[in-house]
Amino acid sequence: MAGAVVDVVTTGYLTLDDLVLHDDRVVRDALGGGALYAAVGARIWGATVGIHACAGGDYPPRYLRRIEGGGIDTSGVTVGPERSLRLWLLEEDEARKQQLPKLASATVVEMDAKRGPLPDAYRGAAGFHVATSLPATQSAMVRAIRTAAPTASVTLDVWTESFFDAGLYRDPAFLAGVDAFLPSDKEVEAIWGLADLSERLRSLAALGPRTIAVKRGGQGSLVFDRSRDMFWEVPAVPVSAVDTTGAGDAYCGGFLAGLVVAGDPLDAALRGTVSASFVVEGHGAQAALGTDPSEAERRLAALRPRVRQVWP
Numbered sequence: 001m002a003g004a005v006v007d008v009v010t011t012g013y014l015t016l017d018d019l020v021l022h023d024d025r026v027v028r029d030a031l032g033g034g035a036l037y038a039a040v041g042a043r044i045w046g047a048t049v050g051i052h053a054c055a056g057g058d059y060p061p062r063y064l065r066r067i068e069g070g071g072i073d074t075s076g077v078t079v080g081p082e083r084s085l086r087l088w089l090l091e092e093d094e095a096r097k098q099q100l101p102k103l104a105s106a107t108v109v110e111m112d113a114k115r116g117p118l119p120d121a122y123r124g125a126a127g128f129h130v131a132t133s134l135p136a137t138q139s140a141m142v143r144a145i146r147t148a149a150p151t152a153s154v155t156l157d158v159w160t161e162s163f164f165d166a167g168l169y170r171d172p173a174f175l176a177g178v179d180a181f182l183p184s185d186k187e188v189e190a191i192w193g194l195a196d197l198s199e200r201l202r203s204l205a206a207l208g209p210r211t212i213a214v215k216r217g218g219q220g221s222l223v224f225d226r227s228r229d230m231f232w233e234v235p236a237v238p239v240s241a242v243d244t245t246g247a248g249d250a251y252c253g254g255f256l257a258g259l260v261v262a263g264d265p266l267d268a269a270l271r272g273t274v275s276a277s278f279v280v281e282g283h284g285a286q287a288a289l290g291t292d293p294s295e296a297e298r299r300l301a302a303l304r305p306r307v308r309q310v311w312p
């Protein structure tokens with residue numbers, strides 16, 4: 001699929017993850033990274049997807065072939081530093097989690113520097129998801145996308161980890177040019193606080209995004225649409241969760257695919273929720289590659305009547 005024009009692009013990291021889960025299970029060498037989980041989430045809805053990321057020189061070629069085998073274009077993956085971005089994903093309990101680059105990892109600074117500009121073949125995409133990377137990199141990427149593709153849909157995720165300063169997210173210019181902002185409740189709490197949440201979301205949406213969806217783990221998500229001044233609660237799909245790593249990223253990818261195919265933010269949130277439900281059923285992004293589209297449609301139809309409007 002080299003150089004193919006794609007419907008949507010995810011830009012961010014491609015990682016190799018070692019997980020210590022809250023119930024003491026340890027999982028080694030899972031295919032991870034926000035760009036990959038989001039691509040998998042978008043692919044579930046039939047969108048053609050390209051990944052704009054950087055892989056370390058030691059990233060196994062068979063892993064890239066596996067991703068391509070799932071129908072995801074990897075022509076936007078550059079080869080960067082010698083080593084891959086290898087993360088410890090550490091869970092203390094279902095709510096307290098942290099990520100830490102391993103001693104044998106490339107740094108996020110190296111990865112951001114080597115990702116390079118958006119490939120020409122991806123500039124015609126209808127949607128772009130800016131997955132987590134250093135805040136300054138994400139900000140520059142949103143601006144670059146807006147210049148290259150002024151009418152495309154742009155979604156943005158954020159993170160707060162100990163190895164970088166998340167303070168830049170508070171810059172009011174950060175959300176300019178973003179159509180949908182998709183943080184988790186933990187990130188909203190850490191960056192802005194959860195008090196007066198409805199007012200907080202209204203004021204953040206006034207900085208740019210038409211839609212904000214706050215991801216709440218097994219509780220689902222809270223969706224705000226500025227153009228209608230409406231809030232909805234979208235519950236999670238009831239599945240047996242094996243590993244929730246990447247659920248937030250898959251939600252973002254499904255959300256973007258929904259924005260591009262359906263154009264409606266609530267429909268987008270439903271698709272994001274369904275995409276996440278497949279990712280939590282297994283370990284690593286590979287688990288949800290090749291998801292059955294009819295099962296995705298079935299989950300979407302079952303979820304739709306469970307949405308509740310709140311704060312009318």
Ligand SMILES: Nc1ncnc2c1ncn2[C@@H]1O[C@H](COP(=O)(O)OP(=O)(O)OP(=O)(O)O)[C@@H](O)[C@H]1O
Nearest residue numbers: 184215216217218220221236241246247248249276
């Ligand atoms: N246990 C679960 N069962 C079903 N769906 C889940 C579960 N946990 C999360 N999800 C779905 O995934 C979405 C995103 O999850 P979450 O809020 O954990 O994102 P996140 O904190 O950004 O995750 P991460 O950054 O680890 O990918 C939720 O809104 C929900 O729809």
Ligand SMILES: [Mg+2]
Nearest residue numbers: 158184248249
């Ligand atoms: Mg997240």
